Amino acid sequence: MASISEDVYNILRSEILDGTFVAGESLREEQLAGRYGTSRTPVREALRRLDAEGIVSVIRHRGARVLEWKPNELGEVFALRGQLESYAARIAASHISKDDIDLLTKLAGEMEEIAFSTSSEVVIDAITPLNNHFHSVIVASAGNGRLSEQLSSVIQVATVRNTFRRYNHEQLIRSMSHHRELIAAYMVKDGEWAESVMKSHIYSARAVLSVPPKVEEIAISDRRP
Structure with missing residues (x-):
């Protein structure tokens, strides 16, 4: 049972991270059990763990819901992530x-390749996990376990999920150019350069999320595979 619970936890957490389940969405035990082909017990345990991490909110007799973030809370999280992840980027060099x-x-x-395709749905479905992987490689290269734990928790969940749904073409180009500049900094092992680029990268994402979504963007985020 322990391995099944762990599997359900990892899959559900990943699906919240990549936007399969959006902020405010209800998470029903019986539906998740059917989705993952298991009983409700490992689902319940996964929801409890995610509640403890601040990723979902579990209310007695009312069920679970993906945590919603207020604008001021996102601002606080971005400020923290800007400091922590830029530090990780520097020492990773x-x-x-x-x-x-x-x-x-x-x-x-x-x-x-995905960002410059003509399909917005492809961007939504595919860029986020690749972007998460890109950032995780940098954080892992820093070699700081405690820092990695902090950045893999609610900080990343709150800021990465659904970001690319909000980017226009110009903002996507800027984000992709930041990735290339980070790589250039690592090729010459310049930690200060990497740190400054990572800060710009994160605060650019904050600027995107600070603008309320348009009606059509909300419609896209409500779609399900």
Whole structure:
């Protein structure tokens, strides 16, 4: 049962991260159990863990819901992430391997190919996990376990989920160029350069999310695979 619970937790957490379940959406145990082909017990345990992490809100007799973030809360989270992840980007420059730089280059190329496609649904479905992977490689290369734990928790959930639904073409180009500049900084092991680019990258995303979504963007975010 422990392995099933862990699997359900990991899958559900990933689906919240990539926007499959959006902020404010109700999470019903019986529906999730059917989705994952399991009983309600591991689903209930997964929801409890996600509630403890601040990813979902579980209210007694009312069920669970994906946590919603108010604008001021997002601002606080972005400020914290800007400090922590830019620090991770700087110290990663001293440790990152050639293989990881090659992986970042591959991920950047895949994101660019998707970002400049003509299908907004493809962008929604595919860029976010690639972007999460790109950032996780950098954080892992920093070699700081506590920092990695902080950045993989609610900080990342609140700021990464659904960001690319809100980008226009110009904003996508800027985001992709930040990825390429980070790679360039790592190729010459320049931590200060990497730190400054990461701050710009994160605060650019904050600017995108600070603008209320348009009606058509809300409609897109409500679609399900």
